[in-house]
Amino acid sequence: DIQMTQSPASLSASLGETVTIECLASEDIYSNLAWYQQKPGKSPQLLIYYTNSLNDGVPSRFSGSGSGTQYSLKINSLQSEDVSIYFCQQSYDIPYTFGAGTKLELK
């Protein structure tokens, strides 16, 4: 299985700040990487797919980048509604594994 190592596990940031979450794959996943946001008690929601494609309705302050084994999610100008857990997922090889998640809180 491809292992997805997500960092940091938790993150505290201030409103308006820019934050970056990283995901490292155990092998090349050829840009087949998605990011999800999960708010407490809710289902995950797709933010970014295929590394850098913004899903419909997702604010443009979210962006994704990366290649090979290293990928990142950047949130510009952090808003209060961004407090969530963020997960990455590779869809290059079955099973399509998720990262362990990054819990983003407000400072």
Next chain:
Amino acid sequence: EVKLVESGGGLVQPGRSLKLSCAASEFNFNDYWMGWVRQAPGKGLEWIGEINKDSSTKHYTPSLKDKFTISRDNAQNTLYLQMSKLGSEDTAIYYCARYNTFLAFDYWGQGVMVTVSS
């Protein structure tokens, strides 16, 4: 608005079986691959498996391949997850989800809780 609604969860004894359903609406169900994901309490997401449009192809995470079976009924716009030999480690919220063309889950159900306990 695309809608996915899971049902069939609840409390089940260890070793027993349970079948979850996921009712899909407001999109052409038979045009999409579908999948199941679960989340143990306070834990991360685990990909369970997927099924293609006409049920001819199914994939599972290896550790669940002998316990779980995914199926679908396109006439009823419904996805299923048959779970057998359940253990406490299967206690989780189970989500059904729809794939987009880039194999990301673009719509998720609200989830259904399965608790395995005697």
